[in-house]
Amino acid sequence: MSLPEMRAHRPDPSAPSKDQLDDSLAKDLDHWAHHGIGRYVVCHEAKPVGLCGLTRRPGYPGWNLSYHLHPEHWGKGWAGLMARAMVALAETHTKEAYLHGLVRPANPASARVLEKACFTEAGTVALGGAESRLWIRALGTART
Structure with missing residues (x-):
C-alpha cells in the first residue's frame, strides 16, 4: 500500500510510517x-x-x-475474483450468517465489485471520520 493510488480511499490516505506498518503487521498476525x-x-x-x-x-x-489491488491490475477482474474467493472461503470456514464490505462513495468501482458478488447496499456509516457505504451479503442458510 505504498502507492498513493492504493491509499486514496482509506480513512487516512497518507503514507504509513515504519512503526504504523509494523503495528499493522502485528495486528494481522494477531488476527490470524x-x-x-x-x-x-x-x-x-x-x-x-x-x-x-x-x-x-x-x-x-x-x-x-x-481487497486492495496494485493499480497496474485495476480493471482486469482481479477484485471480483478476490471477492468471490473470500465469499467461498467464508461459506466453508465460518459459521457467520453475513459478510460486510465498506466502500467510500468516491470508489464506485469497489461498490460494483461487491454488487456483482451479491452484496446489497445497507446504508451509510462513519469510518475513520469519513462517510462509507456499508454493503451486506448473507451466507449459507441465511441467504434468501
Whole structure:
C-alpha cells in the first residue's frame, strides 16, 4: 500500500510510517492467531497483485471482506475474483450468517465489485471520520 493510488480511499490516505506498518503487521498476525483467518497476499506469476481477506470489524455484522489491488491490475477482474474467493472461503470456514464490505462513495468501482458478488447496499456509516457505504451479503442458510 505504498502507492498513493492504493491509499486514496482509506480513512487516512497518507503514507504509513515504519512503526504504523509494523503495528499493522502485528495486528494481522494477531488476527490470524485468534481467528485462523485474515488477509492474504495475492500473487500472479510470482508477483504481488494485491491483498484480500476476511477480518473482524467490531460493530459490523459478520466478517469484513476487503481487497486492495496494485493499480497496474485495476480493471482486469482481479477484485471480483478476490471477492468471490473470500465469499467461498467464508461459506466453508465460518459459521457467520453475513459478510460486510465498506466502500467510500468516491470508489464506485469497489461498490460494483461487491454488487456483482451479491452484496446489497445497507446504508451509510462513519469510518475513520469519513462517510462509507456499508454493503451486506448473507451466507449459507441465511441467504434468501
